[in-house]
Amino acid sequence: MTPTRRVTLADIAAACGLSKATVSMVLRDNPRVHPDTRARVRAELERQGYVYHRGAASLRHGGASNAVALVVNDLANPFFAEFAAGVDAALAEAGHVLLLGSTGESVERQQAVLASLVEHDPAALILSPAEHSTATRLRRICGPRLPVLLFNRTLDDGGTGDWDYLALDNRAGARLATEHLLAQGHRAIAFFGGHRDSSSCGERRAGYREALADAGIAPDPGWLIECAPTRLEAARQTPALFARDPAPTAAVCYNDAVALGLLAGLARCGRRAGHDFAVTGFDDIAEAAFASPPLTTITTDPRARGLQAARLVLARLRGELPDSPHTTVASVSLQIRASTSAASDTTFQSPARARGSAA
Amino acid sequence: MTPTRRVTLADIAAACGLSKATVSMVLRDNPRVHPDTRARVRAELERQGYVYHRGAASLRHGGASNAVALVVNDLANPFFAEFAAGVDAALAEAGHVLLLGSTGESVERQQAVLASLVEHDPAALILSPAEHSTATRLRRICGPRLPVLLFNRTLDDGGTGDWDYLALDNRAGARLATEHLLAQGHRAIAFFGGHRDSSSCGERRAGYREALADAGIAPDPGWLIECAPTRLEAARQTPALFARDPAPTAAVCYNDAVALGLLAGLARCGRRAGHDFAVTGFDDIAEAAFASPPLTTITTDPRARGLQAARLVLARLRGELPDSPHTTVASVSLQIRASTSAASDTTFQSPARARGSAA
DNA sequence: CTGAAAGCGCTTACAG
DNA sequence: CTGAAAGCGCTTACAG
Numbered sequence: 001m002t003p004t005r006r007v008t009l010a011d012i013a014a015a016c017g018l019s020k021a022t023v024s025m026v027l028r029d030n031p032r033v034h035p036d037t038r039a040r041v042r043a044e045l046e047r048q049g050y051v052y053h054r055g056a057a058s059l060r061h062g063g064a065s066n067a068v069a070l071v072v073n074d075l076a077n078p079f080f081a082e083f084a085a086g087v088d089a090a091l092a093e094a095g096h097v098l099l100l101g102s103t104g105e106s107v108e109r110q111q112a113v114l115a116s117l118v119e120h121d122p123a124a125l126i127l128s129p130a131e132h133s134t135a136t137r138l139r140r141i142c143g144p145r146l147p148v149l150l151f152n153r154t155l156d157d158g159g160t161g162d163w164d165y166l167a168l169d170n171r172a173g174a175r176l177a178t179e180h181l182l183a184q185g186h187r188a189i190a191f192f193g194g195h196r197d198s199s200s201c202g203e204r205r206a207g208y209r210e211a212l213a214d215a216g217i218a219p220d221p222g223w224l225i226e227c228a229p230t231r232l233e234a235a236r237q238t239p240a241l242f243a244r245d246p247a248p249t250a251a252v253c254y255n256d257a258v259a260l261g262l263l264a265g266l267a268r269c270g271r272r273a274g275h276d277f278a279v280t281g282f283d284d285i286a287e288a289a290f291a292s293p294p295l296t297t298i299t300t301d302p303r304a305r306g307l308q309a310a311r312l313v314l315a316r317l318r319g320e321l322p323d324s325p326h327t328t329v330a331s332v333s334l335q336i337r338a339s340t341s342a343a344s345d346t347t348f349q350s351p352a353r354a355r356g357s358a359a
Numbered sequence: 360m361t362p363t364r365r366v367t368l369a370d371i372a373a374a375c376g377l378s379k380a381t382v383s384m385v386l387r388d389n390p391r392v393h394p395d396t397r398a399r400v401r402a403e404l405e406r407q408g409y410v411y412h413r414g415a416a417s418l419r420h421g422g423a424s425n426a427v428a429l430v431v432n433d434l435a436n437p438f439f440a441e442f443a444a445g446v447d448a449a450l451a452e453a454g455h456v457l458l459l460g461s462t463g464e465s466v467e468r469q470q471a472v473l474a475s476l477v478e479h480d481p482a483a484l485i486l487s488p489a490e491h492s493t494a495t496r497l498r499r500i501c502g503p504r505l506p507v508l509l510f511n512r513t514l515d516d517g518g519t520g521d522w523d524y525l526a527l528d529n530r531a532g533a534r535l536a537t538e539h540l541l542a543q544g545h546r547a548i549a550f551f552g553g554h555r556d557s558s559s560c561g562e563r564r565a566g567y568r569e570a571l572a573d574a575g576i577a578p579d580p581g582w583l584i585e586c587a588p589t590r591l592e593a594a595r596q597t598p599a600l601f602a603r604d605p606a607p608t609a610a611v612c613y614n615d616a617v618a619l620g621l622l623a624g625l626a627r628c629g630r631r632a633g634h635d636f637a638v639t640g641f642d643d644i645a646e647a648a649f650a651s652p653p654l655t656t657i658t659t660d661p662r663a664r665g666l667q668a669a670r671l672v673l674a675r676l677r678g679e680l681p682d683s684p685h686t687t688v689a690s691v692s693l694q695i696r697a698s699t700s701a702a703s704d705t706t707f708q709s710p711a712r713a714r715g716s717a718a
Numbered sequence: 719c720t721g722a723a724a725g726c727g728c729t730t731a732c733a734g
Numbered sequence: 735c736t737g738a739a740a741g742c743g744c745t746t747a748c749a750g
Contacts, residue, residue, distance in 0.1 A: 004503055006727090008728085019736065019737045020727085021729080021739095022737075024728065024729060025729090027729095028729080032735060034736085049499065051478065053478065054728095055418060055424070056729090058414070059412075059415055059418060059728070059743065059744090060727080060730080060742050065414070067479065074444070075440055075444040075447060076437075076645075078435075084434055085434040088460065089461075092475070097458060097460070097479060098460065099459075100443075101451065102448075112451070116451070116454065117456055118410055119410065119411045119412065119413040121412060140408065145365065287646055287649075290650075365743090368744065377720075379721090380720075380722080381719085381720055381721075383746090387745080396719080412742095412744070415745090418727065418742095418743080418744070419726050420745055
C-alpha cells in the first residue's frame with residue numbers, strides 16, 4: 001500500500017543541485033542562504049512532499065525531542081481528560097507534541113508505560129503517579145536526566161523525589177467544603193470516599209478535620225468512610241453512611257465522582273439530596289453543574305491545571321526555573337449549588353426556581 | 360539540574376570490554392550471544408541505568424517508529440476521551456506508544472497538529488477528522504506513506520480518501536431511536552442538534568427520515584433544528600422546538616451532549632422530560648445513565664471503538680488487511696431509559712410538579 | 719560467539 | 735553564500 005521510499009534531504013539536495021547542508025539551512029531558516037536558493041529549495045520540498053524527520057535531527061544535534069510525555073491514571077475520568085486537554089493545548093501552542101500513557105492506577109502498568117514512553121526520548125514528563133508509586137522505582141525507569149513534574153499526588157513516602165510538583169490545595173478545599181456545611185447548620189458531617197493512604201485523600205481529610213476542630217466538633221470515627229473514587233462504588237457504599245445512629249446529615253465527598261454516586265445512592269434509599277442530606281464534591285468536573293441537584297463542589301479547574309502543568313514544564317526546559325525542585329500549589333474555590341441548599345424542595349427544581357428560593 | 364551525559368551502547372560496551380554490536384544483540388535478545396556475556400551486559404545496562412533510544416534504532420533499521428498518532432476533535436468530550444482511552448489500552452498492550460493531538464474542530468489547527476505529529480514518524484494515524492477536512496489537504500500533510508484510519512466521519516466530499524475507515528452505524532442508530540419513539544405513540548418527532556453538513560449528522564438524519572417514512576409520516580421542515588453539538592447550545596436552542604404549533608412531542612437528538620442540554624432546556628421552560636416530552640440521545644456516554652431522567656440513547660461504546668480502531672491499525676501495520684482501503688461499520692444498539700418512558704414513573708416528577716401549573 | 723564497518727536522516731562547525 | 739566531512743545512537747550484514 002505504501003511502496004514509495006521516504007523523501008530525504010538528500011533527495012531535495014540532488015534535485016536542486018545543492019548539498020544537504022544548504023537544504024538543512026533552508027529548513028532551519030538560516031539567513032545565510034541566498035533568497036533565490038531558499039525559494040528553489042522551498043518549492044522542491046513542497047513538490048516532493050518532504051516531511052521533516054525530527055528524530056534524526058534531534059539525534060544529531062543532541063537535545064531531547066520536542067515531545068512531552070503525560071501519564072495519567074485514567075483518561076476516561078473527566079478530571080484527567082480535561083487536564084490532558086489543557087496540557088495538549090499548551091504544548092501544541094508551543095510547538096511540542098504529546099506522548100500519552102495511562103496506568104489504570106497500577107504501579108506495574110505505570111512502570112511498563114513509562115519504560116515505553118521514555119524510549120521515545122521525551123523532553124520532559126508530566127506524571128500523575130499511581131497510588132503507591134515510589135521515587136526509587138520511578139527514577140530507575142526515568143533515568144536521572146528526564147525533568148519530571150508530578151501532578152496531583154505525592155509519592156508513597158509523602159515526598160516528591162526531588163522533582164517539580166504541581167499540587168492542588170486539597171486541605172484548603174476540603175476545609176472550605178466543611179466550613180460551608182457547618183455554616184448551613186450541619187454538625188454531624190461525614191468524609192465519604194477515597195482511599196485513606198492516597199496523599200490527596202489524606203490532605204482532604206486533614207482539611208475536613210481542621211474545620212471540624214475549629215467548630216469544636218470531634219468527628220465520630222464512623223463518619224470516615226473509604227471507597228474507591230468511582231461513582232459506582234460510592235453508590236454502593238451509600239448505606240454505610242446511615243449505619244450509625246445518629247447518622248450524619250451531610251458528607252464532604254472525596255471527589256465529584258464519589259459525590260455523584262452518592263446522589264444516586266441517596267435517591268435509591270429514598271433520601272433527597274439537598275434537602276434530607278447535604279453533599280459536597282471536589283473537582284467541579286463539567287457534570288457537577290448538571291447533576292440533579294446541581295453539585296456544590298470545590299473547583300479545581302482541571303483544564304487550567306493542565307495548561308499550568310505544561311507551562312511549568314516548558315519553563316523548566318527553558319531553564320527559567322530555579323535549579324531546586326519547585327512546588328506550585330494551585331488554589332481552589334468553593335462553588336455553591338443546590339446539593340447543599342437547605343431550602344425545602346429546591347432539590348429537583350428548575351434553576352430559576354432554585355435561585356428564587358435561595359434568595 | 361541534569362548535568363549527566365546520556366548513557367549509550369558505547370558506554371556499556373566499553374565497561375564490558377565488548378563491542379557495541381554485541382551489546383545491541385543482547386538488547387535484541389539475539390540468541391547467538393553467549394549466556395555469560397549476556398548476563399554481564401544485562402547487569403551493566405542495569406547498573407548504568409541505560410535507556411534505549413528507539414529513535415536511533417528505527418532510524419537505522421529503516422522501519423517507522425512504534426508510535427501511533429491519534430487526533431481527535433476534543434479530548435474533553437467524554438466520547439473522545441473514552442475512545443482515546445480504548446486506543447491507548449490496545450496500543451499499550453501491543454507495546455506501541457500513543458502520540459496525541461486535538462483539533463478543536465478546526466481544519467487549520469488540524470493541519471498544524473498533523474504536521475507536528477507526522478514529524479515524529481508515527482507508524483500510523485487514527486484520525487477523527489475535523490469538519491470540512493478534505494482528502495487533498497490531509498494527504499499533502501501526511502504524505503503518501505502513512506497508513507491512516509479515519510474514525511467517525513467521512514471527509515468533506517463524502518469519501519474516505521483511499522484510507523481505512525471505522526464508521527458508526529449512524530443511520531441504523533437514528534432509525535432505532537426514531538422507531539422507539541414511534542412505538543411510544545409519538546407522531547411529531549423532531550431531529551434536534553448537529554450541523555447538517557457533517558457526515559454523521561447527515562447519516563443520522565437519513566435514518567430518522569427513513570423511520571418516519573416507514574410510518575407514513577412526512578416530517579415538517581420545522582422539526583429539523585440545527586445547533587452546535589454541545590450541551591450549552593442545545594439548552595439555548597430548546598425553545599425553537601416549540602416555535603410551531605402543533606409542536607413536536609419528542610426529539611431524536613444528534614448526540615448525548617445535545618440531549619442532556621435539551622433536558623436542561625426543557626426543565627427551564629417547565630416541561631417534564633420523559634413525561635411531557637420524550638428525548639433520545641446518541642453515544643451513551645457515561646453520564647447518560649446518570650442524567651435525570653436517565654437518557655434513552657444509542658450505545659456506541661466509544662471505548663470499544665477505540666480498542667477496535669487500534670486493532671484495525673495494528674492489523675494494517677502487520678499487513679493483515681487487504682491492500683485496498685477497508686471500511687468497518689460498528690453496530691450500535693438502543694438503550695431504553697426513563698427519558699422516553701411515559702408518565703407512570705414518579706421518580707422524576709417532583710421537580711416539575713411544582714411548575715406544572717405554569718406549563 | 720564476537721567485532722569492524724557502513725549507514726539511517728539529519729546538523730554543525732569549518733573551509734572556501 | 736555554499737559544500738565536504740564528521741557524528742548523534744543505534745543495527746545489520748559480513749568476516750573471523
